Amino acid sequence: MRRYAVTEFSRPLCMVVEDDPVPHGTEVVLDLQRCGVCHTDLHLREGHYDLGGGKRLSLAERGVGLPVTLGHEILGRIAAVGPEAGEAVGSLGRSVLAYPWIGCGACHRCLSGEENLCAAGRCLGVHRPGGYAEKVVVPHPRYLIDVEDLDPSAAATLACSGLTAYSALRKIAGDPAQDWLLLIGAGGLGQSALRLARALGHVRIVVADTAPAKRERALALGADRVLDPADAGARAELLAVETGLAAAIDFVGTTETARFALDGLRRGGRYVVVGMFGGEVTLSLPLLPLRALTLMGSYVGNLDELRDLVDLVRRHGLTLVETETVPLDQAEAAMRRLEAGAVAGRIVLSHRA
Numbered sequence: 308m309r310r311y312a313v314t315e316f317s318r319p320l321c322m323v324v325e326d327d328p329v330p331h332g333t334e335v336v337l338d339l340q341r342c343g344v345c346h347t348d349l350h351l352r353e354g355h356y357d358l359g360g361g362k363r364l365s366l367a368e369r370g371v372g373l374p375v376t377l378g379h380e381i382l383g384r385i386a387a388v389g390p391e392a393g394e395a396v397g398s399l400g401r402s403v404l405a406y407p408w409i410g411c412g413a414c415h416r417c418l419s420g421e422e423n424l425c426a427a428g429r430c431l432g433v434h435r436p437g438g439y440a441e442k443v444v445v446p447h448p449r450y451l452i453d454v455e456d457l458d459p460s461a462a463a464t465l466a467c468s469g470l471t472a473y474s475a476l477r478k479i480a481g482d483p484a485q486d487w488l489l490l491i492g493a494g495g496l497g498q499s500a501l502r503l504a505r506a507l508g509h510v511r512i513v514v515a516d517t518a519p520a521k522r523e524r525a526l527a528l529g530a531d532r533v534l535d536p537a538d539a540g541a542r543a544e545l546l547a548v549e550t551g552l553a554a555a556i557d558f559v560g561t562t563e564t565a566r567f568a569l570d571g572l573r574r575g576g577r578y579v580v581v582g583m584f585g586g587e588v589t590l591s592l593p594l595l596p597l598r599a600l601t602l603m604g605s606y607v608g609n610l611d612e613l614r615d616l617v618d619l620v621r622r623h624g625l626t627l628v629e630t631e632t633v634p635l636d637q638a639e640a641a642m643r644r645l646e647a648g649a650v651a652g653r654i655v656l657s658h659r660a
């Protein structure tokens with residue numbers, strides 16, 4: 308089998324040819340069909356996140372060792388199952404989506420179903436080999452969700468981009484029929500969130516983006532209002548919405564977008580940060596209790612949320628993001644295009660001609 312791995316930070320992917328994996332214990336081997344190319348893959352290859360103010364978060368210190376085979380939006384057919392993988396034998400040949408945000412399986416977070424928050428994560432495509440490869444080993448069949456009836460490219464993106472948008476939406480309390488929701492950033496994640504928010508019954512959605520084309524797109528997808536956060540009047544417009552702004556989800560995550568969201572929220576409002584573009588903010592602490600604000604981060608999502616999301620997408624016939632499918636051997640070129648900002652939706656690698 309072939310895999311495309313990062314063998315040195317900030318360097319192009321290397322193709323490695325090796326023997327096909329043999330599943331042990333509860334493991335399941337997938338013959339890959341699709342794998343999405345995500346911004347996180349760019350960070351993993353660079354080896355750090357920009358924390359703002361010149362500071363960096365090293366991924367090596369967070370347990371990411373080299374070589375790493377990238378790719379966490381993994382969809383494939385069950386090709387082989389280990390002797391203890393039990394019921395998965397009956398699903399041989401089925402097309403499944405893999406939940407990649409796997410934890411240690413033993414800590415309190417994992418046992419309470421929040422494996423994505425485990426401090427000793429063993430995520431596919433991060434800590435263990437991912438989907439920029441012809442085959443992937445998944446440690447247990449419980450991480451697999453049958454998606455035989457869904458479009459494979461679109462379904463692959465649910466494991467990260469879709470799940471990230473969905474989990475963030477689940478964190479905003481309130482009444483979707485009454486409360487105004489602000490989505491900052493109308494790129495792939497923002498568009499997914501917009502479509503999901505509509506499916507979840509949100510009717511008062513304002514989308515902020517500095518790019519006119521993305522604002523147009525957001526209107527076409529059902530946003531009630533769009534704003535350019537760089538516009539002098541945008542803040543006042545946000546403050547003027549009837550009943551006030553109840554929640555903001557920030558898919559960009561810069562100093563400017565944080566300021567925009569925090570200034571716009573009503574009393575009791577929630578600010579959920581998803582994007583990791585990089586930046587920092589100074590907060591006046593008395594304003595947190597006085598305005599009863601909640602600040603929170605949202606990182607991907609848990610296994611139950613991914614199951615719920617697949618179900619929601621299936622029931623509503625949703626396509627969350629436009630996908631462009633390219634062959635696996637173009638993984639490096641796909642990453643470069645993403646890095647250059649030249650991707651409108653999501654590039655998905657295809658493992659079959």
Ligand SMILES: [Zn+2]
Pocket residue numbers: 345346347348379467468
């Ligand atoms: Zn991702």
Ligand SMILES: [Zn+2]
Pocket residue numbers: 410411412413414415416417418422425426427
């Ligand atoms: Zn754990």
